[in-house]
Amino acid sequence: MNVLYFAIPIALLLGVVFLGFFIWATRSGQYDDLDTPSYKILLDDKEIEPEKGKNYESRS
Amino acid sequence: MNQEANQNLESFSYDDKIVRWFTYATLLWGAVAMLLGVTIAFQLAYWKLNMGLEWLTFGRLRPLHTNAAIFAFVGNGMFAGVYYSLQRLCKARLFNDLLSKLHFWGWQLIIVSAAISLPLGMTTGKEYAELEWPIDIAITVVWVIFAVNFFGTLIRRRERHIYVAIWFYIATIVTVAVLHIVNSISIPVSLMKSYSIYAGAQDALIQWWYGHNAVAFFLTTPILGLMYYFVPKAANRPVYSYRLSIVHFWSLVFIYIWAGPHHLLYTALPEWLQTVGMVFSVALWAPSWGGMINGLLTLRGKWSEVRTNPVLKFLATAVTFYGMSTFEGPLLSVKSVNSVAHFTDWVIGHVHAGTIGWNYMLTAGMLYYLVPKLWKTKIYSIALANFQFWTATIGLFFYIVSMWIAGVTQGMMWRAIDGETGTLVYPNFIETVTQIIPMYWVRAIGGTLVLISFLVMIYNLLKSIAASKSDLKEEIYQAPALSANTATGHRKLEGLPMIFTVLVLLSIIVGTVVEITPTFLANRFFVKSDSITPYTPLELLGRDVFIKEGCYTCHSQMVRPMVSEQLRYGKPSHISESRYDHPFQWGSRRIGPDLARVGSKYPHMWHYRHMLNPRHMTHDSIMPNYPWLARKKIHYDVLEKKMRVMQALGVPYSDSEVASSVEDAQYQANEIADILAQSGVDKSVADKEIVALISYLQRLGSEVAEGITDQEVEE
Numbered sequence: 001m002n003v004l005y006f007a008i009p010i011a012l013l014l015g016v017v018f019l020g021f022f023i024w025a026t027r028s029g030q031y032d033d034l035d036t037p038s039y040k041i042l043l044d045d046k047e048i049e050p051e052k053g054k055n056y057e058s059r060s
Numbered sequence: 061m062n063q064e065a066n067q068n069l070e071s072f073s074y075d076d077k078i079v080r081w082f083t084y085a086t087l088l089w090g091a092v093a094m095l096l097g098v099t100i101a102f103q104l105a106y107w108k109l110n111m112g113l114e115w116l117t118f119g120r121l122r123p124l125h126t127n128a129a130i131f132a133f134v135g136n137g138m139f140a141g142v143y144y145s146l147q148r149l150c151k152a153r154l155f156n157d158l159l160s161k162l163h164f165w166g167w168q169l170i171i172v173s174a175a176i177s178l179p180l181g182m183t184t185g186k187e188y189a190e191l192e193w194p195i196d197i198a199i200t201v202v203w204v205i206f207a208v209n210f211f212g213t214l215i216r217r218r219e220r221h222i223y224v225a226i227w228f229y230i231a232t233i234v235t236v237a238v239l240h241i242v243n244s245i246s247i248p249v250s251l252m253k254s255y256s257i258y259a260g261a262q263d264a265l266i267q268w269w270y271g272h273n274a275v276a277f278f279l280t281t282p283i284l285g286l287m288y289y290f291v292p293k294a295a296n297r298p299v300y301s302y303r304l305s306i307v308h309f310w311s312l313v314f315i316y317i318w319a320g321p322h323h324l325l326y327t328a329l330p331e332w333l334q335t336v337g338m339v340f341s342v343a344l345w346a347p348s349w350g351g352m353i354n355g356l357l358t359l360r361g362k363w364s365e366v367r368t369n370p371v372l373k374f375l376a377t378a379v380t381f382y383g384m385s386t387f388e389g390p391l392l393s394v395k396s397v398n399s400v401a402h403f404t405d406w407v408i409g410h411v412h413a414g415t416i417g418w419n420y421m422l423t424a425g426m427l428y429y430l431v432p433k434l435w436k437t438k439i440y441s442i443a444l445a446n447f448q449f450w451t452a453t454i455g456l457f458f459y460i461v462s463m464w465i466a467g468v469t470q471g472m473m474w475r476a477i478d479g480e481t482g483t484l485v486y487p488n489f490i491e492t493v494t495q496i497i498p499m500y501w502v503r504a505i506g507g508t509l510v511l512i513s514f515l516v517m518i519y520n521l522l523k524s525i526a527a528s529k530s531d532l533k534e535e536i537y538q539a540p541a542l543s544a545n546t547a548t549g550h551r552k553l554e555g556l557p558m559i560f561t562v563l564v565l566l567s568i569i570v571g572t573v574v575e576i577t578p579t580f581l582a583n584r585f586f587v588k589s590d591s592i593t594p595y596t597p598l599e600l601l602g603r604d605v606f607i608k609e610g611c612y613t614c615h616s617q618m619v620r621p622m623v624s625e626q627l628r629y630g631k632p633s634h635i636s637e638s639r640y641d642h643p644f645q646w647g648s649r650r651i652g653p654d655l656a657r658v659g660s661k662y663p664h665m666w667h668y669r670h671m672l673n674p675r676h677m678t679h680d681s682i683m684p685n686y687p688w689l690a691r692k693k694i695h696y697d698v699l700e701k702k703m704r705v706m707q708a709l710g711v712p713y714s715d716s717e718v719a720s721s722v723e724d725a726q727y728q729a730n731e732i733a734d735i736l737a738q739s740g741v742d743k744s745v746a747d748k749e750i751v752a753l754i755s756y757l758q759r760l761g762s763e764v765a766e767g768i769t770d771q772e773v774e775e
Contacts, residue, residue: 002262003258003262003265003266004265004333007242007265007266007269010238010242011269011317011318014234014235014238014317015314015317017234018231018234018310018313018314021227021230022310025222025227030221030222031306033221034302034303034306035302037221037223037224037302038292038298038299038302039298040219040221041148041149041223041289041292041293041298042292042293042296042297042298045148045151045537045539046537046538047535047536047537048071048536048537048538049536
């Protein structure tokens with residue numbers, strides 16, 4: 001079962017990657033506010049009238 | 061809004077065209093996947109529906125059905141939902157329109173190539189990873205395109221907080237990439253044929269680590285992300301507990317990856333590994349149910365709308381089925397339950413509770429939400445949506461219940477031992493098959509109802525789209541740039557974790573290749589076991605026929621250590637017996653009997669007649685006829701290459717064995733043909749595939765591993 005010598009590190013590495021994500025998320029304040037994000041997604045974006053001649057972000 | 065504030069605002073639009081494309085693709089491939097499912101369901105109920113055509117046998121279509129359902133239907137649906145929600149959650153347009161298009165067309169091309177190659181028998185023989193190496197490379201490329209497009213969008217987001225749905229998408233992208241690459245590593249023999257670098261138990265472990273996580277990270281995490289976006293949006297209520305959703309995500313991500321070995325309970329896999337798989341599977345109960353409860357409670361106070369609003373109806377049902385399948389999954393992973401359920405239809409029912417109940421229902425809810433928004437139209441008919449809902453639900457009910465009955469019935473019949481004589485109550489395997497045929501009919505009818513429901517949805521949505529009067533011009537939105545009040549350089553810093561991810565991912569891939577090379581090189585220095593010899597050249601060719609015809613979809617090669625199995629099949633399979641099997645063929649289902657010890661059980665002539673028409677030997681057999689095996693010539697031209705690849709993978713063939721492989725194979729083929737000729741078979745059969753297959757089948761289990769210590773195997 002020598003494949004374990006590489007399967008377990010891979011699985012652990014994946015865990016470490018996500019642990020890194022978690023630490024980054026916590027430190028950068030992603031989880032400081034756990035109330036408003038769930039409400040914020042309910043707000044729809046407001047459309048505006050495009051101005052003539054103005055250059056907007058890339059559009060197909 | 062005053063002039064000053066306006067200056068901080070950035071204007072942008074969303075790329076909804078690509079979402080519309082993926083929506084069409086979801087509808088198309090969903091119908092194809094379900095049509096294939098219904099076809100193979102009827103084939104099991106009535107064998108003649110295999111049509112006598114090699115391209116349409118169960119063994120070849122079943123992989124196409126599973127691949128189509130997972131990667132084509134759920135895949136396209138996932139991409140539509142991810143691209144729609146990601147843009148809105150990030151308040152940013154997708155990173156690059158060209159990448160989006162490459163992603164779309166690349167994925168469709170992969171699906172089409174699967175639809176052509178799998179019926180032609182081009183397969184790696186590893187479940188849900190059957191596609192051959194050029195397609196595997198294409199999948200990797202398209203997945204990287206998806207990842208770049210995704211993370212590029214995330215970097216340019218205008219919303220600081222990364223909503224929980226996005227985290228689920230990140231886990232999907234990162235993990236699927238690693239799983240796919242690790243499991244697909246193989247050495248090509250020709251353009252559409254390769255051998256997995258892993259063998260036997262090692263291959264089994266890697267394959268089911270992949271197989272289980274394909275369910276976890278392709279059919280579950282992305283769909284949970286969609287749930288956390290579309291359920292609150294459709295109900296217009298915030299998720300019940302945002303905190304719980306965060307806990308749900310992180311616990312799932314850390315636990316899921318370890319649960320794979322539960323697919324290999326009671327096999328020749330080391331027992332401690334089986335226990336690890338079982339423990340982590342049972343641990344999954346908690347986060348899964350946390351997520352389900354969170355989804356359902358989001359609908360609190362909205363239940364009256366669930367009755368009338370098709371979007372909520374489908375979504376609520378999907379979340380309920382998520383709860384049901386994630387209850388059943390850990391249950392099936394408990395060893396004592398698994399001893400009855402493994403290799404039976406119970407597992408098939410379980411996965412369909414997931415794919416139909418969870419994936420299809422959630423996709424349907426999402427599409428009923430998306431289509432009116434994407435095309436600025438209204439749902440054509442609520443009544444049709446309701447009709448679809450009930451047809452699908454009743455169909456699924458028939459499906460699950462029939463598979464429960466079939467699975468438990470067959471599992472109990474296999475293990476029934478007469479208390480007085482100590483012999484099997486149902487020694488003939490076919491008795492346990494004919495017993496559940498009625499359930500196969502019920503399942504096929506249930507599946508047909510699900511297919512009908514899907515076709516109704518396609519009609520309903522296309523009518524809705526046709527009624528659209530919009531020119532579908534992209535709208536312009538405005539939002540402040542991210543952290544406009546901090547230093548402008550902060551935007552760049554914000555992207556660092558993402559660049560970090562990509563770098564880590566790349567290092568994983570490089571590390572994988574570096575680590576894996578010594579792993580398989582070490583195989584060369586295996587203690588050569590006296591009792592296990594590699595396949596002869598002809599047996600190797602026969603094994604490739606076995607793989608090509610998808611025999612593993614119905615026949616396992618793994619005798620478990622239970623008394624009933626030993627009475628029926630013989631000595632339990634030993635880990636060393638499959639040590640030269642690239643890929644392993646332990647199988648996951650016994651629609652027919654186990655073949656691990658079939659060698660020498662019957663004369664050559666039995667197999668010959670059985671392949672031409674199984675009913676000559678077993679009256680009620682449901683196996684298709686394989687007359688083309690007696691017509692198609694053995695491909696000797698690639699044999700030497702195959703031997704050399706096997707040699708590179710550590711199978712102890714000497715150079716002279718490789719050099720004389722064609723000669724040796726023809727010699728053995730003539731021997732078998734001579735014996736067949738004594739029973740009146742035309743001698744010209746000597747160079748036909750059927751002879752190679754017989755040589756392989758007669759070899760199986762003929763070398764029962766004796767006196768090999770586990771130590772020796774692990775060296």
